[in-house]
Amino acid sequence: MAVSPVLDRQSVTRASRSVGFMALLSRLSAQFRLSQDEVCVLDELGRQTRAHGTRTEIWRGGRASRPRIMVTGWACRQRILGDGRRQIIDFVLPGDAVSDWAQPGSRADASTMALTEVVTADATALVAAATSGDRCHSGLARLLREMAAVETNRLHNQIVRLGRQTAYERMVHLMLEFHSRLQAVGLASEDKFAMPLTQETLADSVGLSVVHVNRTLMQMRRDGLMHLGLGKVKIVDLDLMQAVADWMPTDAEVSPTSSNVRRESLRFDPGAGATA
Amino acid sequence: MAVSPVLDRQSVTRASRSVGFMALLSRLSAQFRLSQDEVCVLDELGRQTRAHGTRTEIWRGGRASRPRIMVTGWACRQRILGDGRRQIIDFVLPGDAVSDWAQPGSRADASTMALTEVVTADATALVAAATSGDRCHSGLARLLREMAAVETNRLHNQIVRLGRQTAYERMVHLMLEFHSRLQAVGLASEDKFAMPLTQETLADSVGLSVVHVNRTLMQMRRDGLMHLGLGKVKIVDLDLMQAVADWMPTDAEVSPTSSNVRRESLRFDPGAGATA
DNA sequence: CGACCCGTTGATACGTATCAATGACTGTGG
DNA sequence: CCACAGTCATTGATACGTATCAACGGGTCG
Numbered sequence: 363m364a365v366s367p368v369l370d371r372q373s374v375t376r377a378s379r380s381v382g383f384m385a386l387l388s389r390l391s392a393q394f395r396l397s398q399d400e401v402c403v404l405d406e407l408g409r410q411t412r413a414h415g416t417r418t419e420i421w422r423g424g425r426a427s428r429p430r431i432m433v434t435g436w437a438c439r440q441r442i443l444g445d446g447r448r449q450i451i452d453f454v455l456p457g458d459a460v461s462d463w464a465q466p467g468s469r470a471d472a473s474t475m476a477l478t479e480v481v482t483a484d485a486t487a488l489v490a491a492a493t494s495g496d497r498c499h500s501g502l503a504r505l506l507r508e509m510a511a512v513e514t515n516r517l518h519n520q521i522v523r524l525g526r527q528t529a530y531e532r533m534v535h536l537m538l539e540f541h542s543r544l545q546a547v548g549l550a551s552e553d554k555f556a557m558p559l560t561q562e563t564l565a566d567s568v569g570l571s572v573v574h575v576n577r578t579l580m581q582m583r584r585d586g587l588m589h590l591g592l593g594k595v596k597i598v599d600l601d602l603m604q605a606v607a608d609w610m611p612t613d614a615e616v617s618p619t620s621s622n623v624r625r626e627s628l629r630f631d632p633g634a635g636a637t638a
Numbered sequence: 639m640a641v642s643p644v645l646d647r648q649s650v651t652r653a654s655r656s657v658g659f660m661a662l663l664s665r666l667s668a669q670f671r672l673s674q675d676e677v678c679v680l681d682e683l684g685r686q687t688r689a690h691g692t693r694t695e696i697w698r699g700g701r702a703s704r705p706r707i708m709v710t711g712w713a714c715r716q717r718i719l720g721d722g723r724r725q726i727i728d729f730v731l732p733g734d735a736v737s738d739w740a741q742p743g744s745r746a747d748a749s750t751m752a753l754t755e756v757v758t759a760d761a762t763a764l765v766a767a768a769t770s771g772d773r774c775h776s777g778l779a780r781l782l783r784e785m786a787a788v789e790t791n792r793l794h795n796q797i798v799r800l801g802r803q804t805a806y807e808r809m810v811h812l813m814l815e816f817h818s819r820l821q822a823v824g825l826a827s828e829d830k831f832a833m834p835l836t837q838e839t840l841a842d843s844v845g846l847s848v849v850h851v852n853r854t855l856m857q858m859r860r861d862g863l864m865h866l867g868l869g870k871v872k873i874v875d876l877d878l879m880q881a882v883a884d885w886m887p888t889d890a891e892v893s894p895t896s897s898n899v900r901r902e903s904l905r906f907d908p909g910a911g912a913t914a
Numbered sequence: 915c916g917a918c919c920c921g922t923t924g925a926t927a928c929g930t931a932t933c934a935a936t937g938a939c940t941g942t943g944g
Numbered sequence: 945c946c947a948c949a950g951t952c953a954t955t956g957a958t959a960c961g962t963a964t965c966a967a968c969g970g971g972t973c974g
Contacts, residue, residue, distance in 0.1 A: 372867050441798050443884045449801040495771025517793040518727050524800035525845030526725040569801030603706050608720045
């Protein structure tokens with residue numbers, strides 16, 4: 363293989379040093395109290411990067427492939443039904459896993475598609491270090507477990523949105539998720555962030571038609587919740603949005619206000635049963 | 639604490655030796671080629687069991703608690719919105735994890751509720767052995783990763799159902815999931831299984847109203863797909879059901895028929911990007 | 915300049931929710 | 945033993961939310 367053109371090399375280098383990615387690494391290092399050695403493993407991620415064009419498939423479900431991490435750009439995990447209907451399962455943002463790392467050769471499932479120009483990094487070393495069982499890499503192991511837990515939580519959110527929320531609530535909730543996730547990696551300010559998605563993409567995520575997504579967005583603007591110009595989102599009334607969408611705070615501890623108890627008789631029964 | 643009444647002790651012992659659970663254990667031992675030592679860890683699960691009454695909360699989200707595994711009965715993971723709307727995220731069947739094991743003190747999320755009388759077992763030792771990093775327990779570690787991968791796949795299925803399938807397709811797909819999962823633990827025959835769920839529970843899973851679930855089920859009967867009498871499901875035309883629901887085979891390898899490629903230009907580009 | 919993608923809007927159709935009522939069945943207490 | 949309330953499945957009539965079809969305008973690109 364010949365060397366890559368200079369331009370590409372430069373752009374990739376720039377990408378791997380991107381705001382979001384660097385912010386993420388430093389935040390992770392602090393949060394998980396990673397050792398010097400572990401930080402080195404993370405730093406190595408910047409070396410093995412690769413660019414992918416818009417609308418290309420970054421990862422195909424069912425394939426055994428090396429684990430990759432998102433560095434720059436937007437992608438989505440999706441599934442296509444036999445007749446062409448598409449459902450976006452989850453969005454993949456900088457710092458997220460491109461495919462599921464848990465099981466190397468897991469069954470055919472979803473695939474991951476780039477929604478913009480995308481840069482990913484090879485995370486083989488990271489995963490290997492974390493799963494080796496070495497005590498000196500326990501911080502990385504916790505980091506991976508945390509990433510998995512956060513992803514599961516996102517899937518739960520997506521299920522609740524699609525199953526029990528109205529079109530309006532779904533859109534607001536999704537926007538709050540974007541805002542929260544992008545803020546976590548330093549890619550969003552208090553009230554603004556870039557969102558390079560078409561309304562069709564949004565539709566395939568929230569399970570609506572393109573037309574109705576458009577109407578819902580216009581309504582949100584009229585209601586003074588947020589404004590949404592080409593590729594940019596400006597949040598106008600965050601509190602109102604969180605109230606509308608029944609938003610659950612992500613980082614802070616949740617006070618047991620209206621915890622998961624329902625109208626019916628619901629006992630918690632710590633020791634209602636017999637113990638053998 | 640005094641000893642449990644004899645009757646309870648007997649029933650629990652019987653439960654921990656239940657068909658589903660024993661079948662599961664032997665299948666797992668074979669599939670993951672577990673060592674003698676590892677099989678012992680699994681066998682220990684039968685000792686620390688506990689019974690839970692219908693409609694009790696088995697696990698509350700956000701609580702740090704010991705990991706438990708389902709032995710007998712049906713439960714569901716669910717989330718309740720502020721105004722009382724409920725969404726069932728996933729069903730918990732014998733052999734499944736009651737809560738997420740990945741991260742001990744993960745954030746407040748869903749809770750798990752018993753839908754029938756339920757018996758669970760303490761899986762602390764299992765998780766500890768699997769995450770210890772000991773080479774002799776690597777089979778258990780793979781087992782846990784596989785369980786997580788399967789659960790993630792179920793969540794993906796649920797998202798596709800709710801987002802892009804009709805009421806009819808959703809119901810059929812869910813029934814196929816039950817059939818497949820119960821068969822895997824020896825609780826379903828070729829064409830029959832017990833399903834102790836009310837239509838309201840089904841409704842809260844597939845994101846429909848109770849009334850419409852009823853109408854959908856009646857239609858499925860009229861169409862000769864399956865019959866559904868009190869607590870029992872009898873599959874009439876499995877092939878038709880799988881065709882209707884766009885069912886993806888779970889165990890067998892998926893032939894790359896209509897893989898995740900869409901009408902638009904979708905290249906896979908193995909090396910379209912630059913490598914730094 | 916035309917072709918195309920994307921966002922926007924209107925008119926209409928369809929799927930599903932909601933409200934209401936009934937019957938079958940179960941458990942409970944007088 | 946029977947009245948009673950409660951849960952669950954079923955069915956009809958109607959309302960509402962969202963999909964579908966169609967058309968148009970503004971951008972961008974070749």
